[in-house]
Amino acid sequence: MTMPPPHHAAEESLLSVEDLSLWYGASRALDRITIGIPEHRITAFIGPSGCGKSTLLRCLNRLNDLVDGVRIEGRILFRGSDVREPTLDVNELRTRIGMVFQKSNPFPKSIFENVAYGPRIHGIRQRAALEEIVERSLRGAALWDEVKDRLDASALGLSGGQQQRLCIARAIAVEPEVILLDEPCSALDPIATARIEELMQELKRRYTLVIVTHNMQQAARVSEYTAFLYLGRLIEFGETPRLFVEPREKQTEDYITGRFG
Amino acid sequence: MRVGSSSRDAIGHVMTWLCGGTLALDLLLITGLAAVLAVNGASHFWPRPLVELRLAGGAKLLGAVVEREAIPDDPNGGYRIRVHVGNRDLGGQDFRWIDEREIASRGEPADAVALERLEWGAFYGRMVALRRAETVLAQGQDAARAAFEPLHEAKRAELAAIEELERGEIARSSAEIERLRLAARRLELSESSGAERAASEADLAGRSAAANAAYERAAARLSALRESFLAETVELEAADGTRKEIPVGHVVRVVRPNELGMAGRFALAFSRAAEFVSGVPRESNTEGGIFPAIFGTVLMVFLMAIVVAPFGVLAAIYLREYAKEGLLVRGVRIAVNNLAGVPSIVFGVFGLGFFVYGVGGSIDRLLFAEALPAPTFGTGGILWASLTLALLTVPVVIVASEEGLAAVPNAMREGSLALGATRLETLVRVVVPAAAPGILTGVILAMARAAGEVAPLMIVGMVKLAPALPVDGAFPFVHLERKFMHLGFHVYDVGFQSPNVEAVKPLVFATALLLVLVVVATNLAAILLRNRLRSRLGPRSIG
CATH class of the missing domain: 1.10.3720.10 (MetI-like)
Structure with missing residues (x-):
């Protein structure tokens, strides 16, 4: 039995990042990151603020394209093809790799229209089909029972936790394969956080989840794999229980035991 | 320490007052402007009583008092009033200043009428008779008054008919004539020639003649309408006894302001305001609506x-x-x-x-x-x-x-x-x-x-x-x-x-x-x- 390389999971990778470096202008935000993300698992990126974990996440659906002055080197393979290929349809990529943001960002529209937004973009027009998708997505995000009577009410009237679950529903409405979660609970209270975490366990049966969190307990609770980043470098990657119980790297140990961060 | 902070607080209070005061001043200016416009504008519609003045010299005049002020540089401190006397076609001026000391008597006769007219502005006086050419339809104030109303209504209807004819048939046929003229001009400018051109020219000439004939017919009807419109006149007597005949058709409205109660004045003011908003201007924009x-x-x-x-x-x-x-x-x-x-x-x-x-x-x-x-x-x-x-x-x-x-x-x-x-x-x-x-x-x-x-x-x-x-x-x-x-x-x-x-x-x-x-x-x-x-x-x- 051979040891897997330290930056790859033991399983087949759905998304693999190879030697990825990123600069914002002259400052380097990611330094030769190589990591493989397995399918139908929850992979957590942890690390102190500014370590590049969100930047790495946003590379996966090419959301960094929009930032002025970004330069990227290296490869990101999704099901074997490079997402940075110029010929690749970035909108198609983002349809397959959904995202939930740190601060919930529902559109200033009704609950129904928020969830139906993605399907509409992708050409679904019939009301019945949309209604079915909206219900399925809201059920999938464990929000249906709370909002089924007020689908036409503004999404901005929901509580913070409900808004975040609405954003999850909105993401799964377009049937992605991967959902990227960028600190989805950082603005939520513990009860709302618990609901989202519970939901993530449900979601991983159908989707591959990548979560960025600065909450180590959360990473330990929800994820199968954890990557620890520090100053733009991937310090350690491995199965979550192992990484938290017996970290191989001194920096990882210092971070998870709270010596810095 | 205590003194210092309270004086800094005082400065803060001054600032609050300054800001609040400035805002209040702004609001005052805006409401003041609106009020000035509203009050002065409303006076355009509000009917004023007609006052008959007999002056010391024996002259009589009838009109609405517009303002009263101290006579400038008068050692005795007298007052004068400005009277809108109307009757521009008789006297030539709309307003007269009257020294109050010259007024021998002052009354508000109930039978005084204010006529709003299509031409020459208001006429103040008394109704004397109603005529059609040489025929007297009604003689004396009460008879004239009684006969005037139905006749006036008929004339308003005729006026509407005239306007409709002008805006409708006359306008249409003159637009058609103009269109044909332009078509002929276009033909002149065009390069075409020969039989085709001759045919077009003949066609245009034919249609042009038809259009001109239609216009002539409409114009003839219009002048007939106009003639009957001006057939009846109302004779009025101004305060000084001068008589004036005015076509009934030219009368927009007859008001007897001294007879009006409060409700009547409001009704009149609203009706004038409605006319102002919905009517067309007359007399180089100084009357009528906007x-x-x-x-x-x-x-x-x-x-x-x-x-x-x-x-x-x-x-x-x-x-x-x-x-x-x-x-x-x-x-x-x-x-x-x-x-x-x-x-x-x-x-x-x-x-x-x-x-x-x-x-x-x-x-x-x-x-x-x-x-x-x-x-x-x-x-x-x-x-x-x-x-x-x-x-x-x-x-x-x-x-x-x-x-x-x-x-x-x-x-x-x-x-x-x-x-x-x-x-x-x-x-x-x-x-x-x-x-x-x-x-x-x-x-x-x-x-x-x-x-x-x-x-x-x-x-x-x-x-x-x-x-x-x-x-x-x-x-x-x-x-x-x-x-x-x-x-x-x-x-x-x-x-x-x-x-x-x-x-x-x-x-x-x-x-x-x-x-x-x-x-x-x-x-x-x-x-x-x-x-x-x-x-x-x-x-x-x-x-």
Whole structure:
């Protein structure tokens, strides 16, 4: 039995990042990151603020394209093809790799229209089909029972936790394969956080989840794999229980035991 | 320590009072302006009692007392009153100053009538008789009064018939004649020749003759109508005993103000106000209504909004969403802001040179060559006025829209992009709707500015008296090349250019009040629309 390389999971990778470096202008935000993300698992990126974990996440659906002055080197393979290929349809990529943001960002529209937004973009027009998708997505995000009577009410009237679950529903409405979660609970209270975490366990049966969190307990609770980043470098990657119980790297140990961060 | 902090607190209190006081002063000025306009404007409609004065010298006069003041530099401290005596066709002047000490007696006779007329302004006097040519229909005050009402109503109906004939058949057939003349001219200018040309010429000549005949018939009917319209006259006696016959048809309204109770006065004031709002001007704008000016103002502002909104918003979208921040964008922004400070008359001159002579002139040469040298689009018109004002207000829309777009959080754009939406889809479905209240604010400000602007319009199509509204029943219904009337210009024209400034002062106030009301109403409509948008977008929407 051979040891897997330290930056790859033991399983087949759905998304693999190879030697990825990123600069914002002259400052380097990611330094030769190589990591493989397995399918139908929850992979957590942890690390102190500014370590590049969100930047790495946003590379996966090419959301960094929009930032002025970004330069990227290296490869990101999704099901074997490079997402940075110029010929690749970035909108198609983002349809397959959904995202939930740190601060919930529902559109200033009704609950129904928020969830139906993605399907509409992708050409679904019939009301019945949309209604079915909206219900399925809201059920999938464990929000249906709370909002089924007020689908036409503004999404901005929901509580913070409900808004975040609405954003999850909105993401799964377009049937992605991967959902990227960028600190989805950082603005939520513990009860709302618990609901989202519970939901993530449900979601991983159908989707591959990548979560960025600065909450180590959360990473330990929800994820199968954890990557620890520090100053733009991937310090350690491995199965979550192992990484938290017996970290191989001194920096990882210092971070998870709270010596810095 | 304690002393120091309390004196700093005192400075804070002074500042609070200063700010509050300034705001209060602003409000006072605004309400004061509105009140001055409202009170003076309302006096245009309110019926004043008719006073009969017998002067020491034996002269008698009848009129409405307009004001009373101390005689300047009078050692005895006497007062004088200003009386509106009307009867311009008899006496030549509308107002007279009377020293109160010269008044021997003063009364308010119940039988005094105030006649509002189509010509010559008001007539004050007493009704004596009613005649048709040489036949006396009624003699004596009571008989004349009784017979007058039904006759007057019939004459109003005849007047309406005359106006309908003028606006309908006469206007149509003269438009047809003009159209045929232009067609003939077009044929003359064209290259065609031979039998075909001769046939066309013959056809045109035939139709032209038919049109002329139709016009003649209508004109004959019109002059018959006019004759019967003027057949009856009412004889009136002025205070000094002079008699005057006035065609019943020329009488707009007969009022006996001294008989009126409170309710009657209110009813009269409202009826006059309604006529003012819905009627057409008479007597070089000093009487009648101002409907064409209201219509022109509102139509011009809406045309301007239709043009300025897309232009301003698209420019703002480019600046905020697509253009890369840099020296060029900053320069463009500064230029746009400076444009807002250019005097409006400069825009008017530009509009005249570019839109009227440049664009309009070219249109005329290309499409309306047969009408030259009479210009069609190559002269001021409501379209060019709207475009000039759109140019004037586009900076307002750009700045407000840019701010509205900037207030849409980036998270919202990313949320849409992360769902696989393109940048265009994101812009159209998320960003612009979220910024709509801010954009609308810009359009509201632009409309308010445009409605109050007069100077540039004076050279690009606004006129003292437009013969026809820019929208009517004749094809193509909206005539954007026509000149139009405007409330702002109306205020200037009536107030400063009219031959009888004193008499029209209340009218100027009423017009100004109406202009303010039109602006307020336009803004209110837009604000309601914006609030509806906001409430639909939810409690936390932007803008």
